[in-house]
Amino acid sequence: MSRRSTVKTAARVAAVAALCLAATVAVVPANAEPVGDTSSAARVRGNAGATLTADFPGFEGDAVRFEVDARTEVNSSPAHGSGHFHVTHHRPDGRLVADFEGDIGCLAVGGGTAIATGVITKGEVPWFPGTEVVGTKVSLTVQDNNGRADRLGWIWGAFGAPVSDCQGTVPFIRTGSGGFTVRG
Template sequence: MKRRTTTAALCAALLLTAVTTGAAVATGPHEGQPPREAAALTGTAGLYRSAGDDITFAFDAHLAAEHRDDPLEATGTFEFSHYLNGEGARAKAEVDCLITGGDVAVVTGVVTDSDLPGAEGRRVGVTVHDLGRHDRLGYSWAATGSPAEGGELPRCVSSAPFEKVARGTGDFRVVPWQPRL
């Protein structure tokens, strides 16, 4: 009899757990939990160059859930630098657009701080392909020249991710954008 009572109690507990878990999954996030952000690009990497250039990129760009349908509402920053033999420059940009699809992200921003003369106030764009240990990256100035030169770059524009991330670097993470269509 004791065995039947224990078995019945265990079955009742399992059934209750299954019902409450199913209800929680069906209703979505628990009250008080924020919904998943609409898109994101985060992480840091160095680029590979056979000449030994020291090139780094770091991203902290986000599109909040409530702005799911407007990538121009993205926020955050990204930074990049390029040095060779002690010469080069760095820049920090304020994000003004973020669009992601699958494991690819395009982010643009206006340079707010740089030691490259003429770069501040200019928009630049970067594309990241999140491939795990073999991430790739591209940037708008590959086609337009130095970020301090050229015409005004539109928001959400960059180049194909043609550069290879240096071995042992690259922890990019892309959260795919899923706009309501």
């Protein structure tokens, strides 16, 4: 497969996933104090929201919120992470598009960017009747911009996008509220 073909395929998969569902992942506020074990080698924590733009046809103006608390332990491989995520997506009139959460299984950190992947353990996507999300993988990419608007990217396995452990995407949307802290 040529590079151009690979790039086109990746762009189509990302576009389809973004069009199918813009979700939020729960992240602890950037100014939150560490709780519990602080010996983690790498960590992403925070809670941030954004309003979807025209880049998400049919979902412009929708509110998404992401919460994440993920870590790796000292001397563990980056492929092993633990923690939790929560995502919500609402229409401007408050109707629920998606609400799901799950457990982190992989965390990779480089500079101020973290990629966390996990499996949905509980959730619903009423905007897409018949879509089963429990048991599917998700990937969240968080870019910590040190107090300025952070950025997010995501991939949803529930809508056919393949998700491998610690696989991420460009953090393509700027947050409008909240923030993330990436360490490691």
